[in-house]
Amino acid sequence: MELTGADIVVKCLQDEGIEYIFGYPGGAALHIYDALYRQDKVKHILVRHEQGASHAADGYARATGKPGVVLVTSGPGITNAVTGIATAYMDSAPLVVISGQVPTHLIGDDAFQEVDAVGITRPCVKHNFLVKDVRDLATTMKKAFFVATSGRPGPVLVDIPKDITAEKTEYIYPRSVSMRSYAPVKRGHPKQIKKAVDLLLNARRPIVYAGGGVVLADAEDALREMVRLLGYPCTNTLMGLGAYPHDDPLFLGMLGMHGTYEANMAMHGCDVMLAVGARFDDRITGDLSKFSPFAKIIHVDVDPSSIGKNVKVEIPIVGDAKSVLEDLVRELKARAAAINQGQTKQWWQQIDEWRGINCLAYDQKSEKIKPQYVIEKLHQITNGDAFVTSDVGQHQMWAAQFYGFGKTRRWINSGGLGTMGFGLPAAMGVQIAYPDDLVCCITGEASIIMCIQELSTCKQYDLPVKIINLNNRYMGMVRQWQEFFYDRRYSHSYMDALPDFVALSESFGHRGILVDQPADVEGALIEAFAMKDQLVFLDFITDQAENVYPMIAAGKGHNEMHLHPGSGEPPQERELA
Amino acid sequence: MRHIISILLENEAGALSRVSGLFSARGYNIESLTVAPTEDSTLSRMTIVTAGSDEIIEQIVKQLNKLVDVVKLQELTEGAHIERELMLTKVKATGDAREEIKRLVDIFRGRIIDVTDSTYTLELTGTVEKLDAFVKALDMTEIIEVVRSGATGIARGERALSL
Numbered sequence A: 001m002e003l004t005g006a007d008i009v010v011k012c013l014q015d016e017g018i019e020y021i022f023g024y025p026g027g028a029a030l031h032i033y034d035a036l037y038r039q040d041k042v043k044h045i046l047v048r049h050e051q052g053a054s055h056a057a058d059g060y061a062r063a064t065g066k067p068g069v070v071l072v073t074s075g076p077g078i079t080n081a082v083t084g085i086a087t088a089y090m091d092s093a094p095l096v097v098i099s100g101q102v103p104t105h106l107i108g109d110d111a112f113q114e115v116d117a118v119g120i121t122r123p124c125v126k127h128n129f130l131v132k133d134v135r136d137l138a139t140t141m142k143k144a145f146f147v148a149t150s151g152r153p154g155p156v157l158v159d160i161p162k163d164i165t166a167e168k169t170e171y172i173y174p175r176s177v178s179m180r181s182y183a184p185v186k187r188g189h190p191k192q193i194k195k196a197v198d199l200l201l202n203a204r205r206p207i208v209y210a211g212g213g214v215v216l217a218d219a220e221d222a223l224r225e226m227v228r229l230l231g232y233p234c235t236n237t238l239m240g241l242g243a244y245p246h247d248d249p250l251f252l253g254m255l256g257m258h259g260t261y262e263a264n265m266a267m268h269g270c271d272v273m274l275a276v277g278a279r280f281d282d283r284i285t286g287d288l289s290k291f292s293p294f295a296k297i298i299h300v301d302v303d304p305s306s307i308g309k310n311v312k313v314e315i316p317i318v319g320d321a322k323s324v325l326e327d328l329v330r331e332l333k334a335r336a337a338a339i340n341q342g343q344t345k346q347w348w349q350q351i352d353e354w355r356g357i358n359c360l361a362y363d364q365k366s367e368k369i370k371p372q373y374v375i376e377k378l379h380q381i382t383n384g385d386a387f388v389t390s391d392v393g394q395h396q397m398w399a400a401q402f403y404g405f406g407k408t409r410r411w412i413n414s415g416g417l418g419t420m421g422f423g424l425p426a427a428m429g430v431q432i433a434y435p436d437d438l439v440c441c442i443t444g445e446a447s448i449i450m451c452i453q454e455l456s457t458c459k460q461y462d463l464p465v466k467i468i469n470l471n472n473r474y475m476g477m478v479r480q481w482q483e484f485f486y487d488r489r490y491s492h493s494y495m496d497a498l499p500d501f502v503a504l505s506e507s508f509g510h511r512g513i514l515v516d517q518p519a520d521v522e523g524a525l526i527e528a529f530a531m532k533d534q535l536v537f538l539d540f541i542t543d544q545a546e547n548v549y550p551m552i553a554a555g556k557g558h559n560e561m562h563l564h565p566g567s568g569e570p571p572q573e574r575e576l577a
Numbered sequence B: 001m002r003h004i005i006s007i008l009l010e011n012e013a014g015a016l017s018r019v020s021g022l023f024s025a026r027g028y029n030i031e032s033l034t035v036a037p038t039e040d041s042t043l044s045r046m047t048i049v050t051a052g053s054d055e056i057i058e059q060i061v062k063q064l065n066k067l068v069d070v071v072k073l074q075e076l077t078e079g080a081h082i083e084r085e086l087m088l089t090k091v092k093a094t095g096d097a098r099e100e101i102k103r104l105v106d107i108f109r110g111r112i113i114d115v116t117d118s119t120y121t122l123e124l125t126g127t128v129e130k131l132d133a134f135v136k137a138l139d140m141t142e143i144i145e146v147v148r149s150g151a152t153g154i155a156r157g158e159r160a161l162s163l
């Protein structure tokens, strides 16, 4: 049967098993919207700003592992979506973005609502397509899903001129596609696996450094098994939190700029580092010239260009994190007799000494609400089992440091691009995927305003997200840098003229609770979570002066951390055994 | 170090901009870039001359391979290869200079492909160094314009870049 391009787009989504798409209509997309209207398999979530659509689809994708789908119109529709596309690109989230485009004959004419969508998105997508012939449409859609979800995942744009959505052709959705120019590697090279195990078994001061790639590849079980087999310390990046359980004795916490003392010191002192699904980002490494000076590095990544990009690697292994970790486990089991946990005893003694200080200390007796306290309470009340999205700033770091994740895909934040405004729409996407689960958005008063319009979407679709606003009346992270590095010149970081968030949420039809006493924190959280089918905006008035510790300042190494005065004296540096 | 990278690219709109965009976005250096269709109409062949440390070249190669439109790639400078560039030059040619330029063109095995009362248009093919040397040798002559194609190349012997 012949179908119009618009119907083909929707059919493809159905045949791909897509349940939800996030979008906003406009002229160039109207045929597609009409096709959506005439069916009820694919449910469309109408956001209030296209940035919200791409973040929501991203949140959905990260929480489920399935591709998130966005539908926007040409011109301002796609430009508004770009921030969300770039966010997904930096964190390797699988998105398929469908954008309407002006009709083929008008392309290049500066037509109404025309932008070069393929050109604008090129540097922030894994790949993009402009469909020029309706007969290519179904195959292009299949390719888009294939590219977005395979290898190192990422966003893919399909730009479809309006006339193409009106033209008709026979609809055949290919069951699979192969592309001669795209063949992601899955298995790691067996020789490299053997070499890696040799090196691991000979380590005296090993560390396993696991990142978001472990989450994306659903490799957490294999990671845990491997780490436990070896009895080696493990640290996670901001993107990898949950990959290794926070309360396991082998876990050193998060590493990097605001990572724990023990994780960063162990990174600095290690002699063998196994990096899996992590990319040696500058927020992780600090000054590269001071980075892990004694380490021989094994680097596992599905993206060859991540390997050797920032640091020199001894043993590169290109492959999917899950497959490689499973191969490592198999090889280790075959050589179980060679695993000698006594070999790392001194190293563990050293690590325990580092752990002896409380690097996440904060003032427990304050009369003001400490943001860390709110997150700790949140963890307790939710048993560490909530989905937590965040925005960007101090609150994001406190959430990462204090929530304590035991599972993957529960911690959803914009690590790579650092996009304020991500938290609320991402939480919507998660809540749509898991309607019965608790979804919390930890945010700051500056970030939340960036996509506050999505409160309206939450009302329309009854999304009972719980917003935990750590309201310090400052762009706290900016203020912290100004305090440390600009002599306390707080240039434009004070959030003047803030709205009354309780009234604001209520005007959108939600509930709001203002909390300004530490004693009320727990009660307010419990009260909010009891309102299971309500969005509740919890506005915590927190200590304005609080800073995120520990901190590695720019140009410093992992062993040069700035600690909270209440952390206690760091142990004396000593020769590493 | 100077490197020549040959690429087989999907012959699709936007493929060229993906490659050039990669170089500008990541701050890699391009000395020259040439591209044209091949005998297989679905493929273009691109030759990029770039320079950088071994680490940078390794990254360039990996990043290029990561582009979905890049089908296959070869680093020509890794093995024996032949490199050629075409140059067209228009020079002032009057009086004694007419003979002198003609002799020079012969020495460099070039050709005069267009003539007016006062100008010659010269064609020369060769390595980048040879073309540079020719331009230098023309130093007494008034050059009106120089058009260079950018280097292209092919591996020697059995080594080939094909599907």
Ligand SMILES: Cc1ncc(C[n+]2csc(CCOP(=O)(O)OP(=O)(O)O)c2C)c(N)n1
Residues within 6 Å of the ligand: A391, A392, A393, A394, A395, A396, A418, A419, A420, A421, A443, A444, A445, A446, A447, A448, A470, A472, A474, A475, A476, A477, A478
């Ligand atoms: C879209 C965007 N603009 C600017 C920034 C730079 N920035 C990083 S953190 C931050 C302040 C965030 O303030 P708030 O949301 O109140 O969180 P806090 O740090 O106070 O917890 C800013 C402006 C950013 N990350 N994203």
